[in-house]
Amino acid sequence: MADAKMKKLIKGLNEDLAGEYNAIISYLQYSAKVNGPYRPQLVTFLQAEIPDEQRHAQYLADKIASLGGEPTVEPRPVKTSNESREMLEFIYQAEAETVENYRKRIEQADAVGEVGLKVQLEEMLSDETTHRDEVKKMLDGWS
Numbered sequence: 001m002a003d004a005k006m007k008k009l010i011k012g013l014n015e016d017l018a019g020e021y022n023a024i025i026s027y028l029q030y031s032a033k034v035n036g037p038y039r040p041q042l043v044t045f046l047q048a049e050i051p052d053e054q055r056h057a058q059y060l061a062d063k064i065a066s067l068g069g070e071p072t073v074e075p076r077p078v079k080t081s082n083e084s085r086e087m088l089e090f091i092y093q094a095e096a097e098t099v100e101n102y103r104k105r106i107e108q109a110d111a112v113g114e115v116g117l118k119v120q121l122e123e124m125l126s127d128e129t130t131h132r133d134e135v136k137k138m139l140d141g142w143s
């Protein structure tokens with residue numbers, strides 16, 4: 001039973017890793033393509049998020065390997081746009097999904113006794129919640 005739970009956890013962590021790869025690529029591409037009057041602020045915001053996503057990806061890859069899994073090398077598909085607001089909408093959707101996924105993963109880590117993983121995922125959940133909320137504020141104030 002514990003083995004099945006661990007395999008499910010590893011599978012989920014790999015899905016999360018694919019999501020972090022997606023975020024890195026998205027933030028890189030969007031920061032290059034963003035346009036309009038908010039470009040300077042958006043470029044700064046987007047590029048500032050990349051190191052967080054890289055740290056998350058590195059942690060997940062290391063943890064997957066230490067749990068006996070094979071870290072994925074495939075990102076989730078990256079949505080593209082030429083409209084800055086739509087880019088932010090894509091980011092908001094991805095961050096909201098990531099928040100939900102990390103909540104599930106925290107429960108899974110707890111169920112198999114991976115306390116360190118649970119704590120790290122809680123920190124990552126906090127980061128992703130902040131990212132989500134900041135993007136929501138930008139979208140709410142968009143004119």
